[in-house]
Amino acid sequence: xxxxxxxxxxxxxxxxxxxxxxxxxxxxxxxxxxxxxxxxxxxxxxxxxxxxxxxxxxxxxxxxxxxxxxx
Numbered sequence: 730x731x732x733x734x735x736x737x738x739x740x741x742x743x744x745x746x747x748x749x750x751x752x753x754x755x756x757x758x759x760x761x762x763x764x765x766x767x768x769x770x771x772x773x774x775x776x777x778x779x780x781x782x783x784x785x786x787x788x789x790x791x792x793x794x795x796x797x798x799x800x
Contacts, residue, residue: 749773756781762799
C-alpha cells in the first residue's frame with residue numbers, strides 16, 4: 730500500500746486517526762463499505778460498528794492489514 734499524498738507527519742497515531750476518520754465518513758452513506766485498514770485500528774472499527782449499528786466482518790490479510798466489510 731502506498732499513500733497518494735504522503736502525510737507531513739510520521740506519527741502512527743495520526744495515520745490511524747486519519748484512516749478511521751475516512752472510514753467513518755464513508756459509512757455515513759449507509760451503503761455497504763469494504764476497506765483495507767491497519768490491523769491496529771480494529772478496536773476503533775468495532776466501536777464504530779457498535780455506535781452506528783452497522784454489521785461488519787473483518788479478515789486478516791497479514792500481520793499489518795485487515796479487510797473490513799460493513800453491511
